[in-house]
Amino acid sequence: MLSPHPETWLCTRPEGLYCKPGDFFVDPVRPVPRAVITHGHSDHARPDHGAVLATHETLVIMRARMGKDRAGRVQQEIPYGEVLEINGVRVTLRPAGHVLGSAQVVMEWKGSRAVVSGDYKRRSDPTCAPFEPVPCDVFVTEATFALPVFRHPDPAEEIGKLLHSVALFPERTHVIGCYALGKAQRLIALLREAGWDRPVPLHGALMKLCRLYEELGVPLGPLEPATVANKALFVGNIVLAPPSAIQDRWARRLAEPVPCLASGWMRVRQRARQGGVELPLVISDHADWDELLDTCAEVQAPEIWITHGRDEALIHALAQRGQRGRALHLVGLGDDEIEDEPGGGE
Amino acid sequence: MSVKLFASLLESLVYTPSRNGKLRLLRHWFATAPDPDRGVGLAALAGELALKTAKPALVRDLVAGRTDPTLLALSHDYVGDFAETVALIWPERPGANQPPPGLAEVVELLELTSKADLPELIASWLDVLDASARFALIKLVTGGLRVGASARLAKTALAEWSGTALDEIEEVWHGVAPPYIPLFRWLEGKGPRPDPNGAPVFRPLMLAHPLEEKDFAALHAADWRAEWKWDGIRVQVTSGPGGARLWSRGGEDVSASFPDLAPSLTFHAVLDGELLVVREGEVAPFADLQQRLNRKAPGAKLQQQHPAMIRLYDILMDGEEDLRSLPFDARRARLEAWFARERPPLMDVSPLIPFSSMEELAAIRDGARAASIEGLMLKRADSAYVPGRVKGLWWKWKRDPLTIDAVLMYAQRGHGKRSSFYSDFTFGLWRGEELVPIGKAYSGYTDEELLWLDRWIRNNTTARFGPVREVEKELVLEVAFDAAQRSGRHKSGVALRFPRIARIRRDKPASEADRLETLMATIPD
Numbered sequence: 001m002l003s004p005h006p007e008t009w010l011c012t013r014p015e016g017l018y019c020k021p022g023d024f025f026v027d028p029v030r031p032v033p034r035a036v037i038t039h040g041h042s043d044h045a046r047p048d049h050g051a052v053l054a055t056h057e058t059l060v061i062m063r064a065r066m067g068k069d070r071a072g073r074v075q076q077e078i079p080y081g082e083v084l085e086i087n088g089v090r091v092t093l094r095p096a097g098h099v100l101g102s103a104q105v106v107m108e109w110k111g112s113r114a115v116v117s118g119d120y121k122r123r124s125d126p127t128c129a130p131f132e133p134v135p136c137d138v139f140v141t142e143a144t145f146a147l148p149v150f151r152h153p154d155p156a157e158e159i160g161k162l163l164h165s166v167a168l169f170p171e172r173t174h175v176i177g178c179y180a181l182g183k184a185q186r187l188i189a190l191l192r193e194a195g196w197d198r199p200v201p202l203h204g205a206l207m208k209l210c211r212l213y214e215e216l217g218v219p220l221g222p223l224e225p226a227t228v229a230n231k232a233l234f235v236g237n238i239v240l241a242p243p244s245a246i247q248d249r250w251a252r253r254l255a256e257p258v259p260c261l262a263s264g265w266m267r268v269r270q271r272a273r274q275g276g277v278e279l280p281l282v283i284s285d286h287a288d289w290d291e292l293l294d295t296c297a298e299v300q301a302p303e304i305w306i307t308h309g310r311d312e313a314l315i316h317a318l319a320q321r322g323q324r325g326r327a328l329h330l331v332g333l334g335d336d337e338i339e340d341e342p343g344g345g346e
Numbered sequence: 347m348s349v350k351l352f353a354s355l356l357e358s359l360v361y362t363p364s365r366n367g368k369l370r371l372l373r374h375w376f377a378t379a380p381d382p383d384r385g386v387g388l389a390a391l392a393g394e395l396a397l398k399t400a401k402p403a404l405v406r407d408l409v410a411g412r413t414d415p416t417l418l419a420l421s422h423d424y425v426g427d428f429a430e431t432v433a434l435i436w437p438e439r440p441g442a443n444q445p446p447p448g449l450a451e452v453v454e455l456l457e458l459t460s461k462a463d464l465p466e467l468i469a470s471w472l473d474v475l476d477a478s479a480r481f482a483l484i485k486l487v488t489g490g491l492r493v494g495a496s497a498r499l500a501k502t503a504l505a506e507w508s509g510t511a512l513d514e515i516e517e518v519w520h521g522v523a524p525p526y527i528p529l530f531r532w533l534e535g536k537g538p539r540p541d542p543n544g545a546p547v548f549r550p551l552m553l554a555h556p557l558e559e560k561d562f563a564a565l566h567a568a569d570w571r572a573e574w575k576w577d578g579i580r581v582q583v584t585s586g587p588g589g590a591r592l593w594s595r596g597g598e599d600v601s602a603s604f605p606d607l608a609p610s611l612t613f614h615a616v617l618d619g620e621l622l623v624v625r626e627g628e629v630a631p632f633a634d635l636q637q638r639l640n641r642k643a644p645g646a647k648l649q650q651q652h653p654a655m656i657r658l659y660d661i662l663m664d665g666e667e668d669l670r671s672l673p674f675d676a677r678r679a680r681l682e683a684w685f686a687r688e689r690p691p692l693m694d695v696s697p698l699i700p701f702s703s704m705e706e707l708a709a710i711r712d713g714a715r716a717a718s719i720e721g722l723m724l725k726r727a728d729s730a731y732v733p734g735r736v737k738g739l740w741w742k743w744k745r746d747p748l749t750i751d752a753v754l755m756y757a758q759r760g761h762g763k764r765s766s767f768y769s770d771f772t773f774g775l776w777r778g779e780e781l782v783p784i785g786k787a788y789s790g791y792t793d794e795e796l797l798w799l800d801r802w803i804r805n806n807t808t809a810r811f812g813p814v815r816e817v818e819k820e821l822v823l824e825v826a827f828d829a830a831q832r833s834g835r836h837k838s839g840v841a842l843r844f845p846r847i848a849r850i851r852r853d854k855p856a857s858e859a860d861r862l863e864t865l866m867a868t869i870p871d
Contacts (some may be wrong), residue, residue, distance in 0.1 A: 185452065274813075316420075317417065
């Protein structure tokens with residue numbers, strides 16, 4: 001018997017991507033009875049679902065960010081690799097390499113397999129498990145950096161650039177704008193790998209998740225709140241804060257701050273300059289152009305569905321490689337690389 | 347030494363907003379880069395590197411041959427700048443590991459290689475460079491670095507690094523050429539001062555201090571000469587056997603923008619004056635002159651509709667005779683004699699204003715209403731022509747500023763030290779029931795006022811557009827400005843000269859701010 005094409009059992013609805021036989025959504029943007037959540041970023045993990053299935057780490061992160069009551073009426077943890085049957089659909093989570101706890105959702109129905117990757121990256125990251133490619137019939141991918149101008153350099157080189165600048169301006173504070181979940185902890189881990197052992201002062205918005213990472217077994221070394229009382233710590237140091245805070249009133253406590261931003265977007269000068277960034281760091285938790293294409297090839301899927309991002313370029317390039325691309329135009333999935341929380345840091 | 351080091355200098359310059367930061371980077375370059383790369387880099391920054399054969403179209407063709415056209419177009423749309431798009435999209439060749447070329451070698455080969463072989467040469471370099479060095483190379487090839495470092499800034503850094511006065515560097519600058527080896531040898535004390543050899547050189551201008559009340563009280567009418575301060579562009583005219591040039595105040599060659607003046611420059615002298623657009627004897631608004639300045643090669647129509655002339659203030663050299671050490675009165679006599687002898691077309695001499703007391707002069711200043719006059723210049727009768735701004739020799743005595751009460755409409759964050767403050771303000775006047783923006787100001791306030799404004803803006807924001815906030819139309823600002831001129835390019839139909847915040851009028855309701863027609867009525871047609 002021919003297995004059914006995934007488009008017969010997987011579809012988009014206003015709430016998000018929906019598995020019909022399993023009767024559940026993956027990363028829905030509004031409250032639904034049953035949701036599988038790939039990772040804890042707020043555009044993927046929304047509050048007030050009925051039943052939520054996710055990794056232990058993702059659930060811990062969701063509870064910390066939205067409160068225990070709003071992270072799902074029923075919260076079910078599932079380790080990477082373990083199979084769960086939901087109405088005859090075999091569901092497995094596999095590491096996505098994006099942030100701690102991030103997972104791809106592997107769904108099998110009557111011999112046909114679809115993989116929803118969520119957000120992912122292929123570079124090594126000391127703070128989370130590496131991406132595991134799973135061969136499938138349909139691979140659902142993001143396309144955040146799907147243009148050939150996006151090629152992320154080695155993150156260790158970018159950290160080297162930062163440390164060089166710190167040595168050049170020993171009287172100033174380098175303040176790095178970064179997303180609170182994932183990017184902040186990865187930056188600290190990269191700094192530690194590069195031998196930076198000073199206490200890292202953190203903006204209040206980052207402290208909770210850093211502590212959580214440590215409780216989940218990711219060591220980050222000494223951290224300090226970047227309060228006005230800790231001013232002496234700032235000279236010649238590297239301070240982390242949400243992107244919205246690095247040029248705002250909060251930053252006035254720092255010593256002649258050098259505004260830095262860690263994001264894949266920093267590859268484009270204009271983008272960096274518009275934000276008043278003086279030291280752009282091209283460090284991303286997403287796959288770059290080559291990695292997107294390589295991953296699509298590796299999973300051997302004849303069809304690639306694209307959730308969000310620059311789908312036009314990716315579909316064009318996939319067609320030249322004999323893979324059919326399809327844009328899902330899912331709304332509400334967005335840009336965790338630069339998050340500008342309204343009123344953040346004020 | 348490779349293109350890579352120069353690329354990292356460019357990159358740092360791009361991302362460093364402060365002038366002092368840029369100077370530090372440039373000083374470091376002059377101190378550490380080897381010859382001849384150091385001078386080639388200086389030439390590139392100063393805009394003196396004109397490559398004859400390598401053109402933007404060449405880069406366009408090269409990248410088109412190596413990338414998919416759809417992906418290139420999508421990428422260009424996203425990135426905006428074409429040179430940067432090419433630098434980022436250029437396919438890396440992991441096998442190509444020959445050492446990257448040196449900066450001077452690149453420039454030399456670009457000049458020597460035949461047009462047919464140029465594409466292959468440039469492609470072979472792009473293959474071995476990283477994205478930031480590719481960007482630098484493409485910028486070199488296509489011209490126009492646009493890294494926020496002017497020729498003047500580069501020369502200032504040279505002066506600071508070498509401990510030589512900037513004026514001295516300016517005097518030899520136009521007699522030296524890339525890669526400037528004799529210039530560097532001189533600055534390092536290892537060689538003689540380069541001789542400009544009759545080439546037209548810029549001689550730094552004498553500048554004036556603003557006159558304040560306490561200074562005014564000490565002035566005796568008999569010691570001083572007065573002239574109008576015309577609202578144009580200060581220029582230096584250099585003409586002689588080696589050629590003729592028009593220099594801007596900063597020593598930039600602006601001759602190309604004013605070809606209509608070239609036939610007048612047949613004499614042998616160096617003059618100081620004001621560049622103006624004059625129609626039927628009337629000096630046109632500054633905006634008209636600005637249109638001329640913006641064009642590197644103005645068309646015949648623009649030259650005809652915006653006719654330029656030079657109003658002379660001073661004479662620095664008559665033939666080979668240096669007059670700069672003479673007192674002002676003696677130079678003035680020489681200027682008038684020179685003018686009577688040469689009668690150059692499209693020039694006149696700015697008249698001296700007779701006065702017998704400082705009170706009389708104050709009354710003359712108050713009576714000047716023409717927008718083309720910014721105020722008065724006071725020059726000591728015995729002052730030599732000294733480059734720079736020496737206190738007590740020349741004063742500029744501007745007219746009292748005009749003011750309007752305008753309503754704050756939008757605010758934007760500043761740069762550098764002010765990046766956490768909303769410090770750039772767009773304000774407007776009433777036209778009927780609506781507010782029309784008429785200008786932007788980012789100075790004039792005290793630190794305390796800035797803090798207050800910043801807080802007010804944050805508490806009264808109604809919308810955000812990127813770095814810009816729209817605010818409640820409730821705060822009245824008293825805006826001072828030097829002149830108002832009609833402008834077809836502004837929605838309001840008016841442009842202000844040097845607007846700045848004079849006072850915050852917390853006491854005044856927005857409805858009582860000024861009306862646009864009141865401002866327009868003050869402008870002569």
